[in-house]
C-alpha cells in the first residue's frame with residue numbers, strides 16, 4: 140500500500156505542477172498514470188511542438204515543458220505509478236481513499252486530485268479482423284521504444300504528424316531496415332516540413348511511400364510476417380514485414396473514473412470553482428478533465444486550478460492549522 144497526502148491521477152502538466160504547489164504546503168504527492176511516461180498530452184501527442192502561451196516562455200517545446208515541470212517538482216520527491224490506469228476508488232474506516240490500479244497497486248491518501256485530462260488514451264485501431272491477435276506480436280499503436288525496430292521491416296500507417304515523424308525517425312536514424320509509410324489519401328495532415336521531408340526521403344529511396352492505399356490484412360503464425368496493402372487503383376499486394384504500426388491517433392475516454400459517482404457533464408467532471416472540488420468531499424478535479432462555466436482547456440488554467448485545489452486540500456488535512464501564503468521569493472523552495 141502506497142501512503143501519501145495527495146493521490147494525483149494523471150501525470151500530465153497539471154498533475155506535475157500540482158506536486159510543486161502541494162510541496163510548498165508540505166504535502167506529499169503520488170502520481171498514477173496509465174501511460175508509461177509522465178507528461179500527458181504534451182509527451183504523448185505533441186512533444187516536439189512549440190507552445191507559445193506558457194507565461195514567461197515566449198516559446199517552449201511541449202516535451203521541454205514536461206522536463207522542466209519534472210525538475211520543478213523533484214525537490215518534493217513525488218512517487219509515480221506509471222503504466223497503470225486507476226480503476227477503482229474506495230474509502231476505508233479512517234476516512235482515507237484507496238485508489239487501485241488495473242494491476243492491483245493500491246494507494247492510500249486523505250485527498251485525491253483527478254488530473255486525468257482527456258482520460259485514458261485509447262488508440263484508434265484500423266478495422267482489420269485479426270489485428271488484436273498481433274498486438275505486441277508485431278503490431279504497436281504507440282512507439283514507446285524505437286530500439287525494437289532495429290533492422291526490422293516496419294509498415295507505418297497514418298497521415299498525421301506521428302506517422303510522418305516516426306517514419307522519418309526510423310529511416311533517418313537507420314534503425315529500421317526498411318520503412319513503408321502507407322496513407323489512404325495523397326495529402327497529409329501533418330506539418331508541412333515533415334510532409335516535405337517524407338517526400339524528399341521517398342525520392343531518395345529512404346522511405347517507401349504508398350499513398351491512396353490502406354493496410355487491409357495481417358498474416359503470421361504467432362508473430363506478424365506479412366502485411367496486405369490494398370491500393371485504391373492497383374489492388375492488393377503482400378509485403379513481408381516484421382512490424383505494423385498504425386498511428387491513427389488516440390481517442391480520449393474518461394474510462395473507469397466515469398463510474399466513481401462523480402457528477403459529470405458531457406464527459407467531464409463538474410467542479411466548484413471556489414476550490415475545484417467535486418461533489419465527493421476530498422476529491423478534486425483539475426485541468427482538462429473538469430468542467431465549469433467558461434472553462435478553457437489550457438495548461439495555464441490547469442496550473443491555476445491545481446494551485447487553488449491544494450490550498451483547499453491543506454485545510455481539509457490540517458483543519459487546525461492556518462495556512463498563510465508564502466512567496467517563494469521570500470521562503471525559497473524547501474524540499475523533502
Ligand SMILES: Cc1cc2nc3c(=O)[nH]c(=O)nc-3n(C[C@H](O)[C@H](O)[C@H](O)COP(=O)(O)OP(=O)(O)OC[C@H]3O[C@@H](n4cnc5c(N)ncnc54)[C@H](O)[C@@H]3O)c2cc1C
Pocket residue numbers: 148149150151152153154171172173174178179180181184185189190191192223224225226254255256257258259260393394395396425426427428436437438439441
Ligand atoms: C496538439 C495539441 C496542441 C496543444 N497546444 C496547446 C497550447 O499551445 N497551449 C495550451 O495551453 N494547451 C495546449 N493543448 C492542450 C493541453 O495539452 C492540455 O490542456 C493539457 O495537456 C491538459 O493537461 P492535464 O494535465 O489536465 O491533462 P493531460 O495532459 O491530458 O494528462 C492527463 C493524464 O491522465 C492520465 N489518465 C487519465 N485517466 C487515468 C486513469 N484512470 N488512470 C491513470 N491515468 C489516467 C492520462 O494517461 C494522461 O497522461 C494542446 C493539445 C494538443 C492535443
